[in-house]
Amino acid sequence: MQDELEARLDAVDWEAVAGALDARGWAVLPVRADANACAGLAALYDQDGIFRSEVVMARHGFGRGAYRYFGYPLPGAVGALRAALYPRLAPIANRWQARMGMAASFPPAHADFIARCHTAGQARPTPLILRYGPGDYNCLHQDLYGEHVFPLQAALLLSRPGVDFTGGEFVLTEQRPRMQSRVEVVPLAQGDLVIFAVNQRPVAGGRGDYRVAMRHGVSTVRDGLRHMLGIIFHDAA
Numbered sequence: 001m002q003d004e005l006e007a008r009l010d011a012v013d014w015e016a017v018a019g020a021l022d023a024r025g026w027a028v029l030p031v032r033a034d035a036n037a038c039a040g041l042a043a044l045y046d047q048d049g050i051f052r053s054e055v056v057m058a059r060h061g062f063g064r065g066a067y068r069y070f071g072y073p074l075p076g077a078v079g080a081l082r083a084a085l086y087p088r089l090a091p092i093a094n095r096w097q098a099r100m101g102m103a104a105s106f107p108p109a110h111a112d113f114i115a116r117c118h119t120a121g122q123a124r125p126t127p128l129i130l131r132y133g134p135g136d137y138n139c140l141h142q143d144l145y146g147e148h149v150f151p152l153q154a155a156l157l158l159s160r161p162g163v164d165f166t167g168g169e170f171v172l173t174e175q176r177p178r179m180q181s182r183v184e185v186v187p188l189a190q191g192d193l194v195i196f197a198v199n200q201r202p203v204a205g206g207r208g209d210y211r212v213a214m215r216h217g218v219s220t221v222r223d224g225l226r227h228m229l230g231i232i233f234h235d236a237a
């Protein structure tokens with residue numbers, strides 16, 4: 001299965017993905033996870049013993065709905081996806097860091113970046129599954145969990161829009177210096193994987209690059225049940 005994942009990711013035009021990320025701060029990969037894989041991942045939400053914690057969003061003012069952070073060891077498919085995506089994104093992340101004048105550079109292998117997080121006390125795994133029912137939503141936020149931040153993250157829609165749920169759009173906002181925020185709705189089908197900026201990203205301006213800050217969230221689910229798999233590459237303090 002890992003070979004198949006690698007082969008599918010190898011077929012992606014990563015230059016085009018990098019171009020979309022540079023232009024908009026997000027990109028949907030041109031490969032889709034199949035319905036069985038999505039159902040299998042969504043079913044993990046109800047499995048005992050694989051999560052380290054649950055967050056009921058309303059208790060923290062984060063929104064409504066809940067999410068569960070996986071514990072280590074991650075389920076095979078989740079760990080494989082995290083490890084396989086990272087080396088494809090690290091060159092893009094390194095280019096962004098340089099353009100934003102930020103010192104950190106990211107090693108080519110995820111295990112080495114995770115070792116850096118763990119040494120700094122960021123040792124708790126961050127991949128998660130989110131579940132939303134009618135009336136649930138996720139306020140705009142950034143998944144920052146400590147000093148070490150990998151500037152891109154991924155999310156995989158496990159449910160079918162219009163069939164399993166309605167509403168529940170994945171949204172991103174972009175805050176430009178001294179300007180009002182701009183919002184984008186990311187069109188996603190079941191199995192789509194969106195890559196997006198965690199926090200800041202560089203934008204080319206007339207006088208060189210400047211930084212914009214991105215946030216993401218989910219609009220209110222009207223009906224049904226929506227599951228999302230979130231892959232964050234840094235660990236949490």
Ligand SMILES: O=C(O)CCC(=O)C(=O)O
Nearest residue numbers: 130155170218228230231
């Ligand atoms: O449910 C969603 O689409 C949002 C997921 C999310 O916030 C994340 O993966 O960090």
Ligand SMILES: [Fe+2]
Nearest residue numbers: 141142143216
């Ligand atoms: Fe998030």
